[in-house]
Amino acid sequence: MPVARPESSDARVVAHIDMDCFYVQVEQRKLPELRGLPTAVVQYNSWKGGGLIAVSYEARKYGVKRSMRGDEAKQVCPQIQLVQVPVARGKADLNLYRNAGSEVVSILARKGRCERASIDEVYLDLTDAAETMLAETPPESMEAIDEEALKSHILGLNVDVSDVKENVREWLCRNDADHRDKLLACGALIVAELRMQVLKETEFSCSAGIAHNKMLAKLASAMNKPAQQTVVPFSSVKALLEPLPIKKMKQLGGKLGSSLQSDLGVNTVGDLLQFSEEQLQERYGINTGTWLWNTARGISGEEVEGRLLPKSHGSGKTFPGPRALRTIASVQHWLNELCEELSERLLSDLDQNKRIAHTLTLHARAYKSSDSDSHKKFPSKSCPLRYGTAKIQEDALILFQAGLRDYLGSHRVNTQGSQHNGWGITALSVSASKIVSTPSGTCSIMKYFHGQNTSCSLSKQSPDRFIQDTTPLSPSGSESHSGLNLIEPQIEFPREETRTKYAVPTLDQQEQKRNDQGTCSIRKFFHDQGPSFSSSKRGQDGFTQENSPLSPLVIHSGSGNCLRPTQTEPQREFLREEPGIKCAISSLERQNQKRNTSKEKGTSSILRFFQSQNPSCSSGKQQHDETVQDTKAPSSSGFQSISDSCSEWNQVEPWKESLVESTSSSGRSGLGHDEQRRETWSYKIDEIDPTVIDELPPEIQKEVHAWLRPNKRPNIAKRGSSIAHYFLPTKNT
DNA sequence: ACGGGTGTCACG
DNA sequence: TCGTGACAC
Numbered sequence: 001m002p003v004a005r006p007e008s009s010d011a012r013v014v015a016h017i018d019m020d021c022f023y024v025q026v027e028q029r030k031l032p033e034l035r036g037l038p039t040a041v042v043q044y045n046s047w048k049g050g051g052l053i054a055v056s057y058e059a060r061k062y063g064v065k066r067s068m069r070g071d072e073a074k075q076v077c078p079q080i081q082l083v084q085v086p087v088a089r090g091k092a093d094l095n096l097y098r099n100a101g102s103e104v105v106s107i108l109a110r111k112g113r114c115e116r117a118s119i120d121e122v123y124l125d126l127t128d129a130a131e132t133m134l135a136e137t138p139p140e141s142m143e144a145i146d147e148e149a150l151k152s153h154i155l156g157l158n159v160d161v162s163d164v165k166e167n168v169r170e171w172l173c174r175n176d177a178d179h180r181d182k183l184l185a186c187g188a189l190i191v192a193e194l195r196m197q198v199l200k201e202t203e204f205s206c207s208a209g210i211a212h213n214k215m216l217a218k219l220a221s222a223m224n225k226p227a228q229q230t231v232v233p234f235s236s237v238k239a240l241l242e243p244l245p246i247k248k249m250k251q252l253g254g255k256l257g258s259s260l261q262s263d264l265g266v267n268t269v270g271d272l273l274q275f276s277e278e279q280l281q282e283r284y285g286i287n288t289g290t291w292l293w294n295t296a297r298g299i300s301g302e303e304v305e306g307r308l309l310p311k312s313h314g315s316g317k318t319f320p321g322p323r324a325l326r327t328i329a330s331v332q333h334w335l336n337e338l339c340e341e342l343s344e345r346l347l348s349d350l351d352q353n354k355r356i357a358h359t360l361t362l363h364a365r366a367y368k369s370s371d372s373d374s375h376k377k378f379p380s381k382s383c384p385l386r387y388g389t390a391k392i393q394e395d396a397l398i399l400f401q402a403g404l405r406d407y408l409g410s411h412r413v414n415t416q417g418s419q420h421n422g423w424g425i426t427a428l429s430v431s432a433s434k435i436v437s438t439p440s441g442t443c444s445i446m447k448y449f450h451g452q453n454t455s456c457s458l459s460k461q462s463p464d465r466f467i468q469d470t471t472p473l474s475p476s477g478s479e480s481h482s483g484l485n486l487i488e489p490q491i492e493f494p495r496e497e498t499r500t501k502y503a504v505p506t507l508d509q510q511e512q513k514r515n516d517q518g519t520c521s522i523r524k525f526f527h528d529q530g531p532s533f534s535s536s537k538r539g540q541d542g543f544t545q546e547n548s549p550l551s552p553l554v555i556h557s558g559s560g561n562c563l564r565p566t567q568t569e570p571q572r573e574f575l576r577e578e579p580g581i582k583c584a585i586s587s588l589e590r591q592n593q594k595r596n597t598s599k600e601k602g603t604s605s606i607l608r609f610f611q612s613q614n615p616s617c618s619s620g621k622q623q624h625d626e627t628v629q630d631t632k633a634p635s636s637s638g639f640q641s642i643s644d645s646c647s648e649w650n651q652v653e654p655w656k657e658s659l660v661e662s663t664s665s666s667g668r669s670g671l672g673h674d675e676q677r678r679e680t681w682s683y684k685i686d687e688i689d690p691t692v693i694d695e696l697p698p699e700i701q702k703e704v705h706a707w708l709r710p711n712k713r714p715n716i717a718k719r720g721s722s723i724a725h726y727f728l729p730t731k732n733t
Numbered sequence: 734a735c736g737g738g739t740g741t742c743a744c745g
Numbered sequence: 746t747c748g749t750g751a752c753a754c
Contacts, residue, residue: 001743001751022754043737051736053754066754067736085737092738118740118754254752287743314739321734361748380748429738 002251004290007213007301011180011234013130013187014123014304016209016217017108017195019101020226022120023054026100027083029203038062038077042070043085043092049074050084057226089337091317094119095345103202105308110197111190113306123214124194125304130186139185140173149192152210153224156236180234184210188231195229215300216240218250237298242270249295256288272296309353309435315341316363316429324367324424328401331425335362335396338430343389346432350387354445357432360385360392362399365427366407378407378425385432387449396430 019025023041028034038059042050049070062077070082086093101119108114113125139145149172150165161167171177172185187210195206209220211232219240220230232240246266247257260266263283264275272280273296281289294300315338325331349355361382368376381399386392408423438445 003743047735053737069736094738098739120754251752256751285744310740312740316738318735318737323734359747377749382747426735427737431739 001256001285001288002291002295003287004294005301005303007294007299011127011183011212013126013183014211014214014217015126015187015191016117016214016221017104017122017124017191017198017206018208018221018225019104019120019204019206021054021056022101022204023085023097024056024083025204026097028056029100031083034081034083037081038064038079039081039083040064040070040073041085042082044087045070045082045084048072049082053085089341090334091315091337091341093341100202100204104198104204104206107198107201108194109308111194113304115305115307116309123217123304124191126187126190126210127183129190130183133186133190134182138182139189140175142173145169145172146189146192146196148196148229149189151228152188152192153228153230154188155220155223155230155232155240178234180212184212184231184233188229191229195227213298213300214302214304215250215295216298219244219248241296241298242268242273244269246272251291252295256284259284260292269296309349309355311435312431312433313342313345313349313357313435314429314431315339315345316427316431318365318427319424320426324426325428326424331400331428332397334428335400335430336393338428339393339396340389342430342432343387343392346385346387346392349435350445353437355435355437356387356445357385358434358436359383359432360395360399361431361433362396362403363427363429363431364400364403364425366404366423366425368408368423370422376407376409379403385434392430400428 024039027041039056040052040059041054042052044050052066052068052073055064055066059077059080064073064077064080073080086096097119105116105122108122108124111126112129115123117123150168152168154168154171157167157171172188191208191210195208199205205227207221207225207227208229209217211217211220212234216232220232223230246260246269247253249269266272272292277290277293280292284292319325325334346357359382361380363380364378366378381403383395383399
């Protein structure tokens with residue numbers, strides 16, 4: 001529901017930049033012979049020629065529309081060029097367009113606060129730039145006005161004149177104009193320049209709206225497309241809105257807009273003016289009511305957020321009707337594919353932007369063919385996000401199973417058989433959210449992952465972190481082996497193809513510089529982490545196991561209230577982690593000084609890193625990050641110290657608890673709680689690879705050795721003694 | 734059985 | 746907090 005925000009009294013200059021049929025342009029840049037031809041981008045073409053997701057203006061002349069099928073488009077425009085969206089892992093891969101969008105953003109962000117509104121839309125707050133221009137080089141003082149600016153459309157300006165451009169020039173340069181108009185004129189000049197810059201550097205054309213707020217700027221950018229810009233002077237707002245069909249307004253294109261029409265008889269924005277704020281509030285609630293009242297008057301206080309990067313990443317796919325997934329095995333297969341893509345994108349984000357996501361969410365759509373409440377929605381589920389493809393895959397599967405349990409309810413369903421059980425999954429998606437930028441690159445990134453490994457994570461991760469990833473899913477049907485590629489390749493980093501011709505500029509130049517200076521790129525770090533990050537053959541094994549597919553977790557009731565997954569092969573996971581630790585340590589050292597003899601010199605920094613959790617390394621940089629990031633995001637304080645996190649050791653991880661409840665049917669470990677814990681504990685200790693310890697700085701070695709002797713191990717509750725956190729397998733209490 | 738795949742926001 | 750629903754492109 002839309003919410004009203006107070007509008008500041010001072011006039012702002014806001015621009016909305018909208019790329020013209022963006023996906024088409026991206027493809028035309030790749031294949032220049034398509035330029036000027038009626039072209040559309042389709043995804044998946046086997047069914048009715050695929051669905052159109054972008055249509056060139058040449059093709060629109062023939063009546064080709066988005067959401068047509070490829071076949072349909074061919075009918076109305078036989079010569080249309082259909083280009084397919086790239087496919088990876090059996091699904092549409094939009095990275096090409098995402099990266100192209102980033103190119104644009106990095107150019108537009110040069111002139112003011114910039115908000116990436118979608119893959120091909122950006123808002124700019126140009127107030128400061130416009131004020132500055134007005135003070136220093138006002139348009140009337142300029143000897144020549146940009147040709148592009150002269151092509152602006154100025155709403156309310158008389159166009160029935162012999163020389164429109166001259167008219168525009170006069171408007172832009174009017175000395176006696178309202179201050180607000182002068183600001184918009186400056187905005188128009190700036191935007192024209194930016195658009196030319198975008199064209200020059202990316203070959204992409206775009207359209208723009210320039211107004212006093214986001215709502216009007218967005219409205220204006222759509223008014224003259226492609227490759228044009230439109231200015232909305234304050235004085236023409238009323239005339240613009242009054243006749244405008246209500247559904248054209250952002251946020252009113254759906255049910256709310258329909259309700260206004262059918263319930264209030266409001267067909268145009270002007271019709272809304274008859275209703276008092278109270279009336280609107282009465283019907284639609286305080287927030288929406290006020291928002292509607294303001295909207296009708298062109299009032300919108302929404303700020304342009306300084307955010308160049310997305311707040312979440314998702315990967316999903318639909319499985320319409322007959323293609324619905326009917327077995328756990330096929331769901332697992334697709335989840336693995338989706339998680340692989342997600343993981344890859346998370347690593348890119350980490351590498352390029354130094355950001356870490358904290359929540360993994362699974363969404364699905366499902367049907368139950370033979371059931372009373374077959375309209376029930378498949379519940380989405382989320383949990384703390386652990387980095388590493390295999391871990392994401394594992395967690396996503398657990399989330400799915402929990403969701404399926406809820407979805408099916410008491411309704412008994414045999415999920416193991418290959419026969420049709422009456423349920424089907426018609427859409428699956430995984431997404432990563434709660435993304436925060438790390439205050440200072442590698443240092444804090446290392447902190448995070450160390451915490452993650454030892455369960456002292458920032459996001460209250462599972463206490464039994466290290467023994468996860470070991471319980472494969474059981475086979476749940478014969479379908480799984482036919483044609484499913486269950487053996488995954490080594491980790492694949494984002495395709496380089498997208499960068500071959502046009503470098504994707506980083507969105508945060510300073511961040512990038514630091515990154516370049518870093519000796520061990522994050523990506524390398526993960527690569528070095530070994531199998532747990534680079535493969536997930538677990539899925540393959542899974543099909544040969546006999547466990548219940550719905551029971552990867554086992555409840556340990558009794559004292560401690562501790563939940564843990566069944567631990568079938570504890571050593572495997574642990575061994576996987578070690579190279580990662582090795583790399584983490586050495587990369588940290590490398591970062592802190594040029595060295596050939598790391599051990600001594602690295603010590604102080606590592607100890608400092610381990611012991612003092614005050615985010616000292618974030619100073620100075622923080623400010624910059626904040627301007628780029630969502631300003632409301634937790635910054636340094638968002639990085640809870642490891643010791644703080646450890647104060648939560650006595651808590652059960654809530655996400656697993658709730659999930660376990662619904663998946664606990666398949667039994668429990670034969671071991672008592674303490675028994676199992678001890679076994680796990682000693683196993684871990686025994687499995688620590690001495691060569692890793694040898695690589696550690698002497699102080700830390702000492703600590704580890706002490707810790708390895710069970711009777712003498714340091715008190716893990718001691719805050720500063722954080723090497724323990726490093727290796728500590730679990731937070732059992 | 735299809736606009737798909739993503740993304741943001743507000744609410745309870 | 747999480748999960749849902751709405752909206753947008």
